[in-house]
Amino acid sequence: MISMIGFKEITVWIDQTLNGMLSPGLALTSELLIIGLSMIMLVVLMAVAMIYMERKVAGFMQLRLGPMRVGLWGSMQAFADVLKLLLKECLTPNGADKMLFSLAPFIVLVVSFLALAPFSFAPGLQLWDLNIGVLYVSAVSSIGVIGILMAGWSSNNKYSLLGAMRSGAQIVSYELSAGLSIIAIVIMCGSLSIHDIILSQADGWWIFKGHLPAMFAFVVFVIASTAELNRAPFDLAEAEQELTAGFHTEYSGMQFAMFFLAEYTNMFIVSMIGATVFLGGWMPFHIYGFEDFNNIMGYIPSFVWFFGKTFFILFLIMWFRWTFPRMRIDQLLKLEWKYLLPLSIINIVVAAFITIMGWHF
Amino acid sequence: MSKEELKAYLELTFPTCKIEETIDFPVLIVEKEQLFATAFQLKETPATQFDFLFCQTAVDYTTRFEVVYHLTSTTYRHDLVLKVRFDDRDHAEVESVYNIWKAAELYENEIFDLFGIRFLNHPNLRRIMLGNDWPGYPLRKDYTDENILIP
Amino acid sequence: MEIPTQLIPLEDTPGEFVINVGPQHPSTHGVLHLRIKLDGEQILDIEPHLGYIHRGIEKISESLQYKQSIYLTSRMDYLSAHMNNQACSLLIEKGLQIEVPERAKTIRLLMIELQRLASHQLWWGSAGLDMGAVSPFFFAFREREQILEIFEETCGTRLTMNYITPGGVMNDLHPTFVKAVKDLIKQFKVNIHEYDKLLTGNIIFQKRTQDVGVLSKELAISLGCTGPVARASGVTCDVRKLHPYDGYEKLDFKEIIMHKGDSYTRYLVRIAEMKQSMHIIDQLIDNIPEGDYRAKIKGIIRLPEGEYYQRVETARGELGVYVVSNGNKTPYRMKYRTPNFSNLGALQYIAKGSKIGDLVAIMATLDLIIPDIDR
Numbered sequence: 001m002i003s004m005i006g007f008k009e010i011t012v013w014i015d016q017t018l019n020g021m022l023s024p025g026l027a028l029t030s031e032l033l034i035i036g037l038s039m040i041m042l043v044v045l046m047a048v049a050m051i052y053m054e055r056k057v058a059g060f061m062q063l064r065l066g067p068m069r070v071g072l073w074g075s076m077q078a079f080a081d082v083l084k085l086l087l088k089e090c091l092t093p094n095g096a097d098k099m100l101f102s103l104a105p106f107i108v109l110v111v112s113f114l115a116l117a118p119f120s121f122a123p124g125l126q127l128w129d130l131n132i133g134v135l136y137v138s139a140v141s142s143i144g145v146i147g148i149l150m151a152g153w154s155s156n157n158k159y160s161l162l163g164a165m166r167s168g169a170q171i172v173s174y175e176l177s178a179g180l181s182i183i184a185i186v187i188m189c190g191s192l193s194i195h196d197i198i199l200s201q202a203d204g205w206w207i208f209k210g211h212l213p214a215m216f217a218f219v220v221f222v223i224a225s226t227a228e229l230n231r232a233p234f235d236l237a238e239a240e241q242e243l244t245a246g247f248h249t250e251y252s253g254m255q256f257a258m259f260f261l262a263e264y265t266n267m268f269i270v271s272m273i274g275a276t277v278f279l280g281g282w283m284p285f286h287i288y289g290f291e292d293f294n295n296i297m298g299y300i301p302s303f304v305w306f307f308g309k310t311f312f313i314l315f316l317i318m319w320f321r322w323t324f325p326r327m328r329i330d331q332l333l334k335l336e337w338k339y340l341l342p343l344s345i346i347n348i349v350v351a352a353f354i355t356i357m358g359w360h361f
Numbered sequence: 362m363s364k365e366e367l368k369a370y371l372e373l374t375f376p377t378c379k380i381e382e383t384i385d386f387p388v389l390i391v392e393k394e395q396l397f398a399t400a401f402q403l404k405e406t407p408a409t410q411f412d413f414l415f416c417q418t419a420v421d422y423t424t425r426f427e428v429v430y431h432l433t434s435t436t437y438r439h440d441l442v443l444k445v446r447f448d449d450r451d452h453a454e455v456e457s458v459y460n461i462w463k464a465a466e467l468y469e470n471e472i473f474d475l476f477g478i479r480f481l482n483h484p485n486l487r488r489i490m491l492g493n494d495w496p497g498y499p500l501r502k503d504y505t506d507e508n509i510l511i512p
Numbered sequence: 513m514e515i516p517t518q519l520i521p522l523e524d525t526p527g528e529f530v531i532n533v534g535p536q537h538p539s540t541h542g543v544l545h546l547r548i549k550l551d552g553e554q555i556l557d558i559e560p561h562l563g564y565i566h567r568g569i570e571k572i573s574e575s576l577q578y579k580q581s582i583y584l585t586s587r588m589d590y591l592s593a594h595m596n597n598q599a600c601s602l603l604i605e606k607g608l609q610i611e612v613p614e615r616a617k618t619i620r621l622l623m624i625e626l627q628r629l630a631s632h633q634l635w636w637g638s639a640g641l642d643m644g645a646v647s648p649f650f651f652a653f654r655e656r657e658q659i660l661e662i663f664e665e666t667c668g669t670r671l672t673m674n675y676i677t678p679g680g681v682m683n684d685l686h687p688t689f690v691k692a693v694k695d696l697i698k699q700f701k702v703n704i705h706e707y708d709k710l711l712t713g714n715i716i717f718q719k720r721t722q723d724v725g726v727l728s729k730e731l732a733i734s735l736g737c738t739g740p741v742a743r744a745s746g747v748t749c750d751v752r753k754l755h756p757y758d759g760y761e762k763l764d765f766k767e768i769i770m771h772k773g774d775s776y777t778r779y780l781v782r783i784a785e786m787k788q789s790m791h792i793i794d795q796l797i798d799n800i801p802e803g804d805y806r807a808k809i810k811g812i813i814r815l816p817e818g819e820y821y822q823r824v825e826t827a828r829g830e831l832g833v834y835v836v837s838n839g840n841k842t843p844y845r846m847k848y849r850t851p852n853f854s855n856l857g858a859l860q861y862i863a864k865g866s867k868i869g870d871l872v873a874i875m876a877t878l879d880l881i882i883p884d885i886d887r
Contacts, residue, residue: 058646061647062646062647062649062650062651063650063651063654064650232644233644233716235644236869321646322645322646322647323645323647323710324644324645324714324716325640325643325644325645325711325714325716325717325720326643326644326645326716327716327719327720328719328720328867328869328870329553329869330867331719331720
């Protein structure tokens with residue numbers, strides 16, 4: 001099958017040639033360099049694609065065309081934006097804490113990149129097959145809050161601080177629901193490792209196999225992740241129509257571009273988790289027992305499946321932004337602590353029960 | 362009550378005040394000292410119940426000021442104009458009707474700002490539109506301004 | 513005695529926090545400056561500062577002839593420009609005892625109701641925008657753009673039309689007017705259900721506007737509020753029903769009264785008013801009588817000596833024009849009783865005790881136009 005060959009052999013071939021040509025230490029370093037560069041390329045390409053997608057989706061939902069002038073149908077718009085941000089001056093406000101002010105964008109960006117490590121884009125194409133992959137991603141993305149609070153504090157601006165505090169409270173609260181919803185699937189699958197979760201979906205995606213608890217967990221996951229990303233309807237921390245203008249007010253130029261890039265990378269990561277844990281990762285759409293159907297589905301390359309599912313969840317997240325008004329901070333926190341969290345806990349208990357009784361497919 | 366009935370009622374109830382009429386409304390002209398009492402009576406009497414102050418303004422007839430109140434009743438739907446006239450231009454002071462109709466708060470601020478008429482017992486009298494340091498009161502007829510745009 | 517311009521001090525006292533909203537503001541409703549005293553998230557006191565767009569229209573009107581000062585009225589509440597012109601025109605017709613031809617009256621009513629629709633559309637779009645939903649803004653402008661194109665064909669301009677004039681209207685209707693309006697109303701009737709689903713039925717929007725900024729009926733009457741703000745609190749104040757003019761007495765439409773008085777109710781009242789406007793246009797569009805579009809009127813108008821008052825119903829409430837005339841070419845005093853001035857008074861009372869997020873919801877549904885307040 002086209003879907004099942006290719007990447008493992010390519011990676012093994014690269015490893016062997018490098019080890020043959022250079023000393024082991026140098027081979028390791030060059031492998032790390034290749035991996036690092038390819039990850040950065042991937043993130044950059046994805047960011048460009050997502051920026052374009054966001055503006056086009058927004059345009060079409062608002063009865064207009066979106067960017068059309070720069071490049072064919074506006075496809076070069078992202079490059080124009082990045083060029084503009086590169087050329088802008090990076091101002092530091094007068095009373096700001098200089099070290100923290102410069103450090104904050106880096107922390108947020110580095111954390112986003114760190115979380116890319118355990119994901120599997122195709123069979124054999126995985127950076128680091130950790131046996132606690134899901135837990136690792138969840139833990140690392142929590143560090144991002146520190147960067148946000150640093151940015152808000154060091155800006156020496158009443159409104160930035162207020163925005164950063166609101167944002168911090170929001171992210172910390174919604175991490176719980178997001179984590180618990182993934183744990184529901186982990187319980188049913190039995191392993192935290194990303195590779196195992198994907199392989200266990202060879203006879204059907206968890207969202208179908210796990211019926212009720214899995215579907216509920218998916219809904220909770222999408223809501224909680226949108227809140228984690230500070231996107232509408234949960235974007236009170238950066239709302240322009242209110243008084244506070246967000247933790248990244250005082251940033252301009254490349255520093256602002258880093259926050260921007262970190263937000264899009266986080267969106268990508270969250271979609272990847274959703275696609276992997278709930279929608280089967282790079283597994284094609286198999287139905288248990290229909291072997292011919294499964295074989296036909298296998299003709300579509302697996303990385304197409306993976307990116308298709310990721311873009312589907314990305315589209316969902318973008319769709320929310322242009323549909324809903326935003327919630328007030330107390331309504332937002334009430335939603336999490338009074339509704340989502342208790343329901344997620346009950347969901348886990350139900351999922352555990354179903355796993356023990358063997359009632360999932 | 363219709364305009365005629367209202368005029369008759371006013372002539373009966375306020376024999377000391379002048380009653381006139383315009384093309385739209387009957388007009389009741391009171392003395393400065395009786396303004397608050399008359400306004401209160403107009404609002405509270407069950408027969409009239411003028412509970413809606415929909416316009417309050419001042420007019421500068423060069424020798425005297427006139428503060429004009431347009432009242433209506435939401436129950437009976439009849440209208441009335443209440444006027445106060447006084448001559449003192451340098452120390453123009455009238456009692457505020459804020460305690461009767463809350464709408465008066467902003468109207469009286471505007472009149473103070475543009476005419477210079479002070480209102481006693483007003484909760485927050487301030488120059489609401491022009492700044493604190495604007496010289497003079499623009500809507501007075503004797504207001505002069507070097508930058509006259511329309512002579 | 514020194515009278516201060518602001519009672520809320522410039523420095524923060526311990527425990528309280530003073531911020532400025534405006535005059536430049538992202539979700540700007542105009543140049544309104546509010547000084548707000550906060551305790552954490554809760555609003556303790558609000559003090560509006562006006563005057564940023566005070567152009568002295570009343571003072572200027574004292575040096576202009578009556579027909580000239582009509583041009584200034586379009587610039588007060590520019591979203592209800594036709595109604596402002598109509599108020600002055602009706603006052604002059606009342607003073608000079610002029611009979612307006614039937615065709616002119618019907619044309620006036622059609623323009624007025626189209627203007628009301630356009631104004632409510634812009635309000636709807638910016639209410640969604642203030643709440644954070646960006647898409648309604650674009651949908652609202654789809655219809656508003658069509659209405660403005662209809663205006664441009666007949667009246668000549670899109671925003672400050674100066675089309676309704678003493679004696680009738682300036683020009684006759686454009687030949688494509690009837691068809692364009694019929695197409696618009698047909699499409700609008702379908703689209704308004706879309707709008708209901710997008711914003712009215714949205715649980716987040718409802719949660720942000722229900723029980724927020726409740727204005728009781730007694731307070732509304734005492735503050736002199738008119739328009740949808742008062743009608744949402746149960747006050748009957750539609751000038752089109754109470755003191756009809758220009759043929760409103762012959763039309764069949766409902767006055768929308770609701771009783772709850774919170775922001776969501778004010779929202780619903782305006783949506784219902786849009787539907788009533790469409791109903792009025794339906795009754796008029798097929799029955800435009802033939803005849804003159806303007807009665808003959810002298811070049812220089814001199815109103816007989818005396819005082820005059822004319823009221824009309826704009827999209828935001830009752831607009832009143834009060835003229836004191838001493839027989840000259842120019843009025844002695846011309847005062848505009850604008851609906852937004854009294855509705856602003858309501859802001860101080862209903863926003864106290866609510867949160868900052870609620871202030872945005874309250875201002876979005878009070879629908880203030882600042883040039884109308886400052887004149």
